[in-house]
Amino acid sequence: MNDVVTLAHGAGGKQTAELIDTVFKTHFSNPEFTADDAAVLHVGNTKLAFTTDGFIVSPPEFPGGNIGKLSICGTVNDLACMGAKPLYLSCAFVIEEGFSLAKLDAYAAAMKETAAEAGVRIVAGDTKVAGKGQVDHLFITTTGIGQLVEGVHPSGAQAKPGDAVIVTGDIGRHGCTILLARNQFGIDADVTSDCAPLWHTVQSMLSVTPDIHVIRDATRGGVGTVLYEIAGQSRVGIHLDSQAIPVHPSVQGVCGMLGLEPLYLACEGRLVVFAPQEKAPALVDVLRQGEYSRQAAIIGTVTADEPGRVVVRTEIGAETLLPPPGGELLPRIC
Known part of the structure:
Protein backbone atom coordinates (compact mmCIF):
# COMPACT_ATOMS: atom_id res chain seq x y z
CA MET A 1 0.00 0.00 0.00
CA ASN A 2 1.19 3.59 -0.65
CA ASP A 3 2.62 5.70 2.18
CA VAL A 4 -0.15 8.25 1.71
CA VAL A 5 -3.87 8.11 1.03
CA THR A 6 -4.74 8.57 -2.64
CA LEU A 7 -8.03 9.10 -4.44
CA ALA A 8 -7.93 5.42 -5.42
CA HIS A 9 -8.36 4.51 -1.73
CA GLY A 10 -11.83 6.05 -1.86
CA ALA A 11 -12.97 4.52 -5.14
CA GLY A 12 -14.39 1.29 -3.73
CA GLY A 13 -11.97 -1.09 -5.47
CA LYS A 14 -8.82 -3.00 -4.51
CA GLN A 15 -7.13 -0.05 -2.79
CA THR A 16 -10.21 0.64 -0.65
CA ALA A 17 -10.21 -2.98 0.53
CA GLU A 18 -6.50 -2.77 1.32
CA LEU A 19 -7.03 0.44 3.32
CA ILE A 20 -9.80 -1.18 5.36
CA ASP A 21 -7.79 -4.35 5.99
CA THR A 22 -4.44 -2.75 6.82
CA VAL A 23 -5.66 0.21 8.89
CA PHE A 24 -9.24 0.01 10.10
CA LYS A 25 -9.66 -3.74 10.49
CA THR A 26 -6.28 -3.95 12.24
CA HIS A 27 -7.43 -1.56 14.96
CA PHE A 28 -11.21 -2.02 15.02
CA SER A 29 -11.66 -5.79 14.57
CA ASN A 30 -14.18 -7.37 16.94
CA PRO A 31 -16.91 -10.05 16.68
CA GLU A 32 -19.41 -7.55 15.23
CA PHE A 33 -17.03 -5.85 12.78
CA VAL A 149 -36.70 -9.66 9.40
CA GLU A 150 -36.89 -13.01 11.15
CA GLY A 151 -35.30 -15.87 9.21
CA VAL A 152 -33.46 -13.64 6.73
CA HIS A 153 -29.63 -13.74 6.79
CA PRO A 154 -28.10 -12.31 3.58
CA SER A 155 -24.34 -11.81 3.56
CA GLY A 156 -21.54 -11.42 1.04
CA ALA A 157 -20.09 -14.68 2.36
CA GLN A 158 -23.27 -16.69 1.65
CA ALA A 159 -23.17 -17.09 -2.16
CA LYS A 160 -23.49 -20.77 -3.14
CA PRO A 161 -22.53 -22.65 -6.32
CA GLY A 162 -25.63 -22.88 -8.49
CA ASP A 163 -27.07 -19.57 -7.29
CA ALA A 164 -28.56 -17.23 -9.85
CA VAL A 165 -27.15 -13.69 -10.03
CA ILE A 166 -29.87 -11.06 -10.38
CA VAL A 167 -29.71 -7.30 -10.89
CA THR A 168 -32.83 -5.30 -10.10
CA GLY A 169 -32.58 -2.97 -13.08
CA ASP A 170 -30.38 -1.35 -15.71
CA ILE A 171 -26.90 -0.59 -14.42
CA GLY A 172 -24.49 2.34 -14.39
CA ARG A 173 -26.98 5.20 -14.58
CA HIS A 174 -25.85 7.10 -11.48
CA GLY A 175 -22.18 7.09 -12.43
CA CYS A 176 -23.02 8.14 -15.98
CA THR A 177 -25.33 10.90 -14.72
CA ILE A 178 -22.63 12.35 -12.45
CA LEU A 179 -20.10 12.18 -15.27
CA LEU A 180 -22.37 14.11 -17.63
CA ALA A 181 -23.42 16.61 -14.95
CA ARG A 182 -19.79 17.71 -14.62
CA ASN A 183 -19.86 18.65 -18.31
CA GLN A 184 -16.19 17.83 -18.81
CA PHE A 185 -16.68 16.07 -22.14
CA GLY A 186 -19.44 18.12 -23.78
CA ILE A 187 -21.62 15.02 -24.21
CA ASP A 188 -25.39 15.56 -24.36
CA ALA A 189 -27.28 12.39 -23.38
CA ASP A 190 -30.63 11.71 -21.74
CA VAL A 191 -29.53 9.95 -18.55
CA THR A 192 -31.09 10.26 -15.08
CA SER A 193 -29.70 8.85 -11.85
CA ASP A 194 -31.38 5.72 -10.48
CA CYS A 195 -31.08 7.10 -6.92
CA ALA A 196 -33.93 5.55 -4.88
CA PRO A 197 -34.72 4.02 -1.47
CA LEU A 198 -34.97 0.25 -1.87
CA TRP A 199 -36.47 -1.24 1.30
CA HIS A 200 -39.80 -1.89 -0.44
CA THR A 201 -37.89 -3.60 -3.27
CA VAL A 202 -36.23 -5.93 -0.75
CA GLN A 203 -39.52 -6.45 1.05
CA SER A 204 -41.16 -7.60 -2.18
CA MET A 205 -38.43 -10.21 -2.68
CA LEU A 206 -38.77 -11.46 0.89
CA SER A 207 -42.49 -11.92 0.29
CA VAL A 208 -41.51 -14.54 -2.31
CA THR A 209 -38.85 -16.28 -0.23
CA PRO A 210 -36.60 -15.54 2.76
CA ASP A 211 -33.99 -17.82 1.16
CA ILE A 212 -31.91 -15.07 -0.42
CA HIS A 213 -28.19 -15.56 0.08
CA VAL A 214 -26.76 -12.14 -0.83
CA ILE A 215 -28.21 -8.66 -1.32
CA ARG A 216 -25.86 -5.79 -2.12
CA ASP A 217 -26.38 -2.29 -3.49
CA ALA A 218 -23.96 -1.55 -6.31
CA THR A 219 -22.75 1.93 -5.35
CA ARG A 220 -19.05 2.89 -5.60
CA GLY A 221 -17.40 0.67 -8.17
CA GLY A 222 -20.71 -0.56 -9.58
CA VAL A 223 -21.89 -4.11 -10.14
CA GLY A 224 -18.45 -5.37 -11.16
CA THR A 225 -16.84 -4.40 -7.88
CA VAL A 226 -19.70 -5.93 -5.89
CA LEU A 227 -19.35 -9.20 -7.81
CA TYR A 228 -15.63 -9.38 -7.10
CA GLU A 229 -16.23 -8.65 -3.40
CA ILE A 230 -18.79 -11.47 -3.16
CA ALA A 231 -16.66 -13.89 -5.17
CA GLY A 232 -13.83 -13.27 -2.72
CA GLN A 233 -15.89 -13.40 0.47
CA SER A 234 -17.79 -16.55 -0.57
CA ARG A 235 -14.81 -18.19 -2.34
CA VAL A 236 -16.83 -18.88 -5.49
CA GLY A 237 -16.61 -18.10 -9.19
CA ILE A 238 -19.18 -16.01 -11.04
CA HIS A 239 -20.11 -16.40 -14.70
CA LEU A 240 -22.02 -13.58 -16.40
CA ASP A 241 -23.91 -13.41 -19.69
CA SER A 242 -23.12 -10.01 -21.21
CA GLN A 243 -26.26 -10.14 -23.35
CA ALA A 244 -28.47 -10.45 -20.25
CA ILE A 245 -27.07 -7.40 -18.44
CA PRO A 246 -29.53 -4.48 -18.77
CA VAL A 247 -27.88 -1.20 -19.77
CA HIS A 248 -29.78 1.91 -20.88
CA PRO A 249 -28.91 2.76 -24.52
CA SER A 250 -27.72 6.25 -23.54
CA VAL A 251 -25.42 4.82 -20.87
CA GLN A 252 -24.10 2.28 -23.37
CA GLY A 253 -23.47 5.07 -25.86
CA VAL A 254 -21.55 7.23 -23.37
CA CYS A 255 -19.48 4.22 -22.29
CA GLY A 256 -18.70 3.45 -25.92
CA MET A 257 -17.47 6.99 -26.56
CA LEU A 258 -15.32 7.18 -23.43
CA GLY A 259 -14.12 3.58 -23.19
CA LEU A 260 -15.88 2.90 -19.89
CA GLU A 261 -17.28 -0.43 -18.67
CA PRO A 262 -20.94 -0.13 -17.49
CA LEU A 263 -20.31 -2.87 -14.92
CA TYR A 264 -17.98 -0.47 -13.11
CA LEU A 265 -20.25 2.58 -13.18
CA ALA A 266 -21.98 3.37 -9.89
CA CYS A 267 -25.63 2.69 -9.21
CA GLU A 268 -27.67 4.24 -6.38
CA GLY A 269 -30.92 2.37 -6.91
CA ARG A 270 -29.90 -1.12 -8.01
CA LEU A 271 -29.33 -4.31 -6.05
CA VAL A 272 -27.23 -7.37 -6.84
CA VAL A 273 -29.00 -10.47 -5.53
CA PHE A 274 -27.80 -14.07 -5.19
CA ALA A 275 -30.54 -16.64 -4.70
CA PRO A 276 -31.17 -20.34 -5.41
CA GLN A 277 -31.70 -20.95 -9.13
CA GLU A 278 -35.19 -22.37 -8.60
CA LYS A 279 -36.31 -19.18 -6.76
CA ALA A 280 -34.89 -16.75 -9.31
CA PRO A 281 -37.77 -16.61 -11.86
CA ALA A 282 -40.33 -15.81 -9.14
CA LEU A 283 -38.03 -13.15 -7.69
CA VAL A 284 -37.61 -11.50 -11.09
CA ASP A 285 -41.37 -11.61 -11.66
CA VAL A 286 -42.12 -9.77 -8.41
CA LEU A 287 -39.27 -7.30 -8.96
CA ARG A 288 -40.63 -6.33 -12.36
CA GLN A 289 -43.83 -5.20 -10.66
CA GLY A 290 -41.93 -2.68 -8.50
CA GLU A 291 -41.37 0.99 -9.24
CA TYR A 292 -37.58 0.77 -9.05
CA SER A 293 -36.99 -2.71 -10.46
CA ARG A 294 -38.98 -3.05 -13.69
CA GLN A 295 -35.91 -4.16 -15.67
CA ALA A 296 -34.78 -6.85 -13.22
CA ALA A 297 -32.89 -9.67 -14.90
CA ILE A 298 -30.93 -12.84 -14.23
CA ILE A 299 -27.42 -12.04 -15.48
CA GLY A 300 -25.34 -15.02 -14.40
CA THR A 301 -24.66 -17.99 -12.16
CA VAL A 302 -22.33 -18.93 -9.33
CA THR A 303 -19.81 -21.73 -9.85
CA ALA A 304 -17.53 -23.74 -7.58
CA ASP A 305 -14.63 -23.45 -10.01
CA GLU A 306 -12.42 -20.37 -10.46
CA PRO A 307 -13.06 -18.96 -6.97
CA GLY A 308 -12.58 -15.23 -6.70
CA ARG A 309 -12.93 -14.68 -10.45
CA VAL A 310 -15.71 -13.10 -12.53
CA VAL A 311 -15.97 -14.42 -16.08
CA VAL A 312 -18.12 -12.83 -18.80
CA ARG A 313 -19.54 -14.63 -21.83
CA THR A 314 -19.47 -12.18 -24.74
CA GLU A 315 -22.04 -11.72 -27.49
CA ILE A 316 -20.06 -14.06 -29.77
CA GLY A 317 -19.99 -16.82 -27.14
CA ALA A 318 -16.38 -16.39 -26.02
CA GLU A 319 -15.52 -16.21 -22.32
CA THR A 320 -13.24 -13.54 -20.90
CA LEU A 321 -12.17 -12.49 -17.42
CA LEU A 322 -13.79 -9.28 -16.20
CA PRO A 323 -10.76 -7.14 -15.25
CA PRO A 324 -10.61 -6.91 -11.44
CA PRO A 325 -11.33 -3.44 -10.05
CA GLY A 326 -8.20 -1.47 -9.25
CA GLY A 327 -6.84 2.05 -9.21
CA GLU A 328 -9.22 4.99 -9.29
CA LEU A 329 -12.47 3.84 -10.86
CA LEU A 330 -13.96 6.50 -13.14
CA PRO A 331 -16.00 8.54 -12.90
CA ARG A 332 -15.23 9.33 -9.27
CA ILE A 333 -18.63 9.84 -7.61
CA CYS A 334 -17.64 10.71 -4.04
Whole structure:
Protein backbone atom coordinates (compact mmCIF):
# COMPACT_ATOMS: atom_id res chain seq x y z
CA MET A 1 0.00 0.00 0.00
CA ASN A 2 1.19 3.59 -0.65
CA ASP A 3 2.62 5.70 2.18
CA VAL A 4 -0.15 8.25 1.71
CA VAL A 5 -3.87 8.11 1.03
CA THR A 6 -4.74 8.57 -2.64
CA LEU A 7 -8.03 9.10 -4.44
CA ALA A 8 -7.93 5.42 -5.42
CA HIS A 9 -8.36 4.51 -1.73
CA GLY A 10 -11.83 6.05 -1.86
CA ALA A 11 -12.97 4.52 -5.14
CA GLY A 12 -14.39 1.29 -3.73
CA GLY A 13 -11.97 -1.09 -5.47
CA LYS A 14 -8.82 -3.00 -4.51
CA GLN A 15 -7.13 -0.05 -2.79
CA THR A 16 -10.21 0.64 -0.65
CA ALA A 17 -10.21 -2.98 0.53
CA GLU A 18 -6.50 -2.77 1.32
CA LEU A 19 -7.03 0.44 3.32
CA ILE A 20 -9.80 -1.18 5.36
CA ASP A 21 -7.79 -4.35 5.99
CA THR A 22 -4.44 -2.75 6.82
CA VAL A 23 -5.66 0.21 8.89
CA PHE A 24 -9.24 0.01 10.10
CA LYS A 25 -9.66 -3.74 10.49
CA THR A 26 -6.28 -3.95 12.24
CA HIS A 27 -7.43 -1.56 14.96
CA PHE A 28 -11.21 -2.02 15.02
CA SER A 29 -11.66 -5.79 14.57
CA ASN A 30 -14.18 -7.37 16.94
CA PRO A 31 -16.91 -10.05 16.68
CA GLU A 32 -19.41 -7.55 15.23
CA PHE A 33 -17.03 -5.85 12.78
CA THR A 34 -18.36 -6.66 9.31
CA ALA A 35 -17.50 -6.64 5.62
CA ASP A 36 -21.21 -6.39 4.79
CA ASP A 37 -23.27 -3.24 4.32
CA ALA A 38 -24.28 -3.12 7.99
CA ALA A 39 -23.40 -4.80 11.26
CA VAL A 40 -25.88 -7.19 12.87
CA LEU A 41 -26.23 -6.45 16.58
CA HIS A 42 -28.04 -8.51 19.21
CA VAL A 43 -29.84 -6.23 21.68
CA GLY A 44 -31.79 -8.33 24.15
CA ASN A 45 -34.05 -10.56 22.07
CA THR A 46 -33.94 -8.20 19.10
CA LYS A 47 -31.55 -8.28 16.15
CA LEU A 48 -30.74 -4.87 14.70
CA ALA A 49 -28.77 -3.75 11.66
CA PHE A 50 -26.55 -0.71 12.17
CA THR A 51 -24.71 1.28 9.49
CA THR A 52 -23.17 4.65 8.69
CA ASP A 53 -22.19 6.35 5.44
CA GLY A 54 -20.60 9.63 4.36
CA PHE A 55 -21.65 11.53 1.23
CA ILE A 56 -19.50 13.86 -0.86
CA VAL A 57 -21.03 14.53 -4.26
CA SER A 58 -19.77 16.74 -7.07
CA PRO A 59 -21.96 18.29 -8.31
CA PRO A 60 -24.34 18.15 -5.30
CA GLU A 61 -27.35 18.38 -7.65
CA PHE A 62 -27.85 16.06 -10.61
CA PRO A 63 -30.72 14.78 -12.78
CA GLY A 64 -32.74 12.47 -10.54
CA GLY A 65 -31.56 13.73 -7.17
CA ASN A 66 -29.18 15.68 -4.98
CA ILE A 67 -26.84 15.06 -2.05
CA GLY A 68 -29.75 15.20 0.40
CA LYS A 69 -31.77 12.49 -1.31
CA LEU A 70 -28.63 10.42 -1.83
CA SER A 71 -27.68 10.59 1.86
CA ILE A 72 -30.97 8.97 2.85
CA CYS A 73 -31.06 6.38 0.06
CA GLY A 74 -27.50 5.20 0.67
CA THR A 75 -28.01 4.41 4.35
CA VAL A 76 -31.54 3.04 4.02
CA ASN A 77 -30.34 0.74 1.24
CA ASP A 78 -27.42 -0.56 3.31
CA LEU A 79 -29.89 -1.60 6.02
CA ALA A 80 -32.25 -3.15 3.47
CA CYS A 81 -29.39 -5.22 2.04
CA MET A 82 -29.11 -6.95 5.40
CA GLY A 83 -32.81 -7.84 5.33
CA ALA A 84 -33.58 -5.11 7.87
CA LYS A 85 -36.57 -2.77 7.91
CA PRO A 86 -35.08 0.74 8.26
CA LEU A 87 -36.40 2.53 11.36
CA TYR A 88 -34.32 5.52 12.43
CA LEU A 89 -31.57 7.75 11.03
CA SER A 90 -29.24 10.40 12.37
CA CYS A 91 -27.47 12.92 10.16
CA ALA A 92 -24.36 15.06 10.51
CA PHE A 93 -23.56 18.07 8.31
CA VAL A 94 -20.20 19.69 7.62
CA ILE A 95 -21.02 22.94 5.82
CA GLU A 96 -18.56 25.27 4.15
CA GLU A 97 -18.67 28.91 5.21
CA GLY A 98 -20.60 30.87 2.56
CA PHE A 99 -22.77 27.95 1.48
CA SER A 100 -26.24 28.96 0.25
CA LEU A 101 -28.96 28.64 2.89
CA ALA A 102 -31.52 28.18 0.12
CA LYS A 103 -29.61 25.16 -1.20
CA LEU A 104 -29.19 23.73 2.30
CA ASP A 105 -32.94 24.07 2.83
CA ALA A 106 -33.63 22.31 -0.50
CA TYR A 107 -31.34 19.41 0.41
CA ALA A 108 -32.97 19.08 3.84
CA ALA A 109 -36.39 19.06 2.16
CA ALA A 110 -35.20 16.26 -0.15
CA MET A 111 -34.01 14.30 2.89
CA LYS A 112 -37.42 14.70 4.54
CA GLU A 113 -39.27 13.55 1.41
CA THR A 114 -37.01 10.54 0.83
CA ALA A 115 -37.12 9.48 4.49
CA ALA A 116 -40.92 9.58 4.37
CA GLU A 117 -40.93 7.38 1.26
CA ALA A 118 -38.53 4.93 2.94
CA GLY A 119 -40.56 4.87 6.15
CA VAL A 120 -37.78 6.11 8.45
CA ARG A 121 -37.52 8.98 10.90
CA ILE A 122 -34.56 11.34 11.23
CA VAL A 123 -34.24 11.59 15.00
CA ALA A 124 -30.84 13.17 15.74
CA GLY A 125 -28.06 15.11 14.09
CA ASP A 126 -25.06 17.39 14.28
CA THR A 127 -23.93 20.52 12.42
CA LYS A 128 -20.44 21.87 11.91
CA VAL A 129 -19.40 24.88 9.82
CA ALA A 130 -15.90 24.78 8.32
CA GLY A 131 -13.90 27.72 7.03
CA LYS A 132 -13.95 28.71 3.38
CA GLY A 133 -12.02 26.14 1.35
CA GLN A 134 -11.76 23.58 4.16
CA VAL A 135 -14.51 21.38 2.67
CA ASP A 136 -16.12 21.12 -0.76
CA HIS A 137 -19.43 22.92 -0.09
CA LEU A 138 -21.25 20.25 1.95
CA PHE A 139 -20.56 16.82 3.44
CA ILE A 140 -23.38 14.73 4.93
CA THR A 141 -23.03 11.61 7.07
CA THR A 142 -26.06 9.50 7.91
CA THR A 143 -26.30 6.63 10.39
CA GLY A 144 -29.17 4.15 10.43
CA ILE A 145 -30.76 1.46 12.57
CA GLY A 146 -33.12 -1.19 11.24
CA GLN A 147 -34.80 -4.31 12.57
CA LEU A 148 -33.91 -7.61 10.89
CA VAL A 149 -36.70 -9.66 9.40
CA GLU A 150 -36.89 -13.01 11.15
CA GLY A 151 -35.30 -15.87 9.21
CA VAL A 152 -33.46 -13.64 6.73
CA HIS A 153 -29.63 -13.74 6.79
CA PRO A 154 -28.10 -12.31 3.58
CA SER A 155 -24.34 -11.81 3.56
CA GLY A 156 -21.54 -11.42 1.04
CA ALA A 157 -20.09 -14.68 2.36
CA GLN A 158 -23.27 -16.69 1.65
CA ALA A 159 -23.17 -17.09 -2.16
CA LYS A 160 -23.49 -20.77 -3.14
CA PRO A 161 -22.53 -22.65 -6.32
CA GLY A 162 -25.63 -22.88 -8.49
CA ASP A 163 -27.07 -19.57 -7.29
CA ALA A 164 -28.56 -17.23 -9.85
CA VAL A 165 -27.15 -13.69 -10.03
CA ILE A 166 -29.87 -11.06 -10.38
CA VAL A 167 -29.71 -7.30 -10.89
CA THR A 168 -32.83 -5.30 -10.10
CA GLY A 169 -32.58 -2.97 -13.08
CA ASP A 170 -30.38 -1.35 -15.71
CA ILE A 171 -26.90 -0.59 -14.42
CA GLY A 172 -24.49 2.34 -14.39
CA ARG A 173 -26.98 5.20 -14.58
CA HIS A 174 -25.85 7.10 -11.48
CA GLY A 175 -22.18 7.09 -12.43
CA CYS A 176 -23.02 8.14 -15.98
CA THR A 177 -25.33 10.90 -14.72
CA ILE A 178 -22.63 12.35 -12.45
CA LEU A 179 -20.10 12.18 -15.27
CA LEU A 180 -22.37 14.11 -17.63
CA ALA A 181 -23.42 16.61 -14.95
CA ARG A 182 -19.79 17.71 -14.62
CA ASN A 183 -19.86 18.65 -18.31
CA GLN A 184 -16.19 17.83 -18.81
CA PHE A 185 -16.68 16.07 -22.14
CA GLY A 186 -19.44 18.12 -23.78
CA ILE A 187 -21.62 15.02 -24.21
CA ASP A 188 -25.39 15.56 -24.36
CA ALA A 189 -27.28 12.39 -23.38
CA ASP A 190 -30.63 11.71 -21.74
CA VAL A 191 -29.53 9.95 -18.55
CA THR A 192 -31.09 10.26 -15.08
CA SER A 193 -29.70 8.85 -11.85
CA ASP A 194 -31.38 5.72 -10.48
CA CYS A 195 -31.08 7.10 -6.92
CA ALA A 196 -33.93 5.55 -4.88
CA PRO A 197 -34.72 4.02 -1.47
CA LEU A 198 -34.97 0.25 -1.87
CA TRP A 199 -36.47 -1.24 1.30
CA HIS A 200 -39.80 -1.89 -0.44
CA THR A 201 -37.89 -3.60 -3.27
CA VAL A 202 -36.23 -5.93 -0.75
CA GLN A 203 -39.52 -6.45 1.05
CA SER A 204 -41.16 -7.60 -2.18
CA MET A 205 -38.43 -10.21 -2.68
CA LEU A 206 -38.77 -11.46 0.89
CA SER A 207 -42.49 -11.92 0.29
CA VAL A 208 -41.51 -14.54 -2.31
CA THR A 209 -38.85 -16.28 -0.23
CA PRO A 210 -36.60 -15.54 2.76
CA ASP A 211 -33.99 -17.82 1.16
CA ILE A 212 -31.91 -15.07 -0.42
CA HIS A 213 -28.19 -15.56 0.08
CA VAL A 214 -26.76 -12.14 -0.83
CA ILE A 215 -28.21 -8.66 -1.32
CA ARG A 216 -25.86 -5.79 -2.12
CA ASP A 217 -26.38 -2.29 -3.49
CA ALA A 218 -23.96 -1.55 -6.31
CA THR A 219 -22.75 1.93 -5.35
CA ARG A 220 -19.05 2.89 -5.60
CA GLY A 221 -17.40 0.67 -8.17
CA GLY A 222 -20.71 -0.56 -9.58
CA VAL A 223 -21.89 -4.11 -10.14
CA GLY A 224 -18.45 -5.37 -11.16
CA THR A 225 -16.84 -4.40 -7.88
CA VAL A 226 -19.70 -5.93 -5.89
CA LEU A 227 -19.35 -9.20 -7.81
CA TYR A 228 -15.63 -9.38 -7.10
CA GLU A 229 -16.23 -8.65 -3.40
CA ILE A 230 -18.79 -11.47 -3.16
CA ALA A 231 -16.66 -13.89 -5.17
CA GLY A 232 -13.83 -13.27 -2.72
CA GLN A 233 -15.89 -13.40 0.47
CA SER A 234 -17.79 -16.55 -0.57
CA ARG A 235 -14.81 -18.19 -2.34
CA VAL A 236 -16.83 -18.88 -5.49
CA GLY A 237 -16.61 -18.10 -9.19
CA ILE A 238 -19.18 -16.01 -11.04
CA HIS A 239 -20.11 -16.40 -14.70
CA LEU A 240 -22.02 -13.58 -16.40
CA ASP A 241 -23.91 -13.41 -19.69
CA SER A 242 -23.12 -10.01 -21.21
CA GLN A 243 -26.26 -10.14 -23.35
CA ALA A 244 -28.47 -10.45 -20.25
CA ILE A 245 -27.07 -7.40 -18.44
CA PRO A 246 -29.53 -4.48 -18.77
CA VAL A 247 -27.88 -1.20 -19.77
CA HIS A 248 -29.78 1.91 -20.88
CA PRO A 249 -28.91 2.76 -24.52
CA SER A 250 -27.72 6.25 -23.54
CA VAL A 251 -25.42 4.82 -20.87
CA GLN A 252 -24.10 2.28 -23.37
CA GLY A 253 -23.47 5.07 -25.86
CA VAL A 254 -21.55 7.23 -23.37
CA CYS A 255 -19.48 4.22 -22.29
CA GLY A 256 -18.70 3.45 -25.92
CA MET A 257 -17.47 6.99 -26.56
CA LEU A 258 -15.32 7.18 -23.43
CA GLY A 259 -14.12 3.58 -23.19
CA LEU A 260 -15.88 2.90 -19.89
CA GLU A 261 -17.28 -0.43 -18.67
CA PRO A 262 -20.94 -0.13 -17.49
CA LEU A 263 -20.31 -2.87 -14.92
CA TYR A 264 -17.98 -0.47 -13.11
CA LEU A 265 -20.25 2.58 -13.18
CA ALA A 266 -21.98 3.37 -9.89
CA CYS A 267 -25.63 2.69 -9.21
CA GLU A 268 -27.67 4.24 -6.38
CA GLY A 269 -30.92 2.37 -6.91
CA ARG A 270 -29.90 -1.12 -8.01
CA LEU A 271 -29.33 -4.31 -6.05
CA VAL A 272 -27.23 -7.37 -6.84
CA VAL A 273 -29.00 -10.47 -5.53
CA PHE A 274 -27.80 -14.07 -5.19
CA ALA A 275 -30.54 -16.64 -4.70
CA PRO A 276 -31.17 -20.34 -5.41
CA GLN A 277 -31.70 -20.95 -9.13
CA GLU A 278 -35.19 -22.37 -8.60
CA LYS A 279 -36.31 -19.18 -6.76
CA ALA A 280 -34.89 -16.75 -9.31
CA PRO A 281 -37.77 -16.61 -11.86
CA ALA A 282 -40.33 -15.81 -9.14
CA LEU A 283 -38.03 -13.15 -7.69
CA VAL A 284 -37.61 -11.50 -11.09
CA ASP A 285 -41.37 -11.61 -11.66
CA VAL A 286 -42.12 -9.77 -8.41
CA LEU A 287 -39.27 -7.30 -8.96
CA ARG A 288 -40.63 -6.33 -12.36
CA GLN A 289 -43.83 -5.20 -10.66
CA GLY A 290 -41.93 -2.68 -8.50
CA GLU A 291 -41.37 0.99 -9.24
CA TYR A 292 -37.58 0.77 -9.05
CA SER A 293 -36.99 -2.71 -10.46
CA ARG A 294 -38.98 -3.05 -13.69
CA GLN A 295 -35.91 -4.16 -15.67
CA ALA A 296 -34.78 -6.85 -13.22
CA ALA A 297 -32.89 -9.67 -14.90
CA ILE A 298 -30.93 -12.84 -14.23
CA ILE A 299 -27.42 -12.04 -15.48
CA GLY A 300 -25.34 -15.02 -14.40
CA THR A 301 -24.66 -17.99 -12.16
CA VAL A 302 -22.33 -18.93 -9.33
CA THR A 303 -19.81 -21.73 -9.85
CA ALA A 304 -17.53 -23.74 -7.58
CA ASP A 305 -14.63 -23.45 -10.01
CA GLU A 306 -12.42 -20.37 -10.46
CA PRO A 307 -13.06 -18.96 -6.97
CA GLY A 308 -12.58 -15.23 -6.70
CA ARG A 309 -12.93 -14.68 -10.45
CA VAL A 310 -15.71 -13.10 -12.53
CA VAL A 311 -15.97 -14.42 -16.08
CA VAL A 312 -18.12 -12.83 -18.80
CA ARG A 313 -19.54 -14.63 -21.83
CA THR A 314 -19.47 -12.18 -24.74
CA GLU A 315 -22.04 -11.72 -27.49
CA ILE A 316 -20.06 -14.06 -29.77
CA GLY A 317 -19.99 -16.82 -27.14
CA ALA A 318 -16.38 -16.39 -26.02
CA GLU A 319 -15.52 -16.21 -22.32
CA THR A 320 -13.24 -13.54 -20.90
CA LEU A 321 -12.17 -12.49 -17.42
CA LEU A 322 -13.79 -9.28 -16.20
CA PRO A 323 -10.76 -7.14 -15.25
CA PRO A 324 -10.61 -6.91 -11.44
CA PRO A 325 -11.33 -3.44 -10.05
CA GLY A 326 -8.20 -1.47 -9.25
CA GLY A 327 -6.84 2.05 -9.21
CA GLU A 328 -9.22 4.99 -9.29
CA LEU A 329 -12.47 3.84 -10.86
CA LEU A 330 -13.96 6.50 -13.14
CA PRO A 331 -16.00 8.54 -12.90
CA ARG A 332 -15.23 9.33 -9.27
CA ILE A 333 -18.63 9.84 -7.61
CA CYS A 334 -17.64 10.71 -4.04
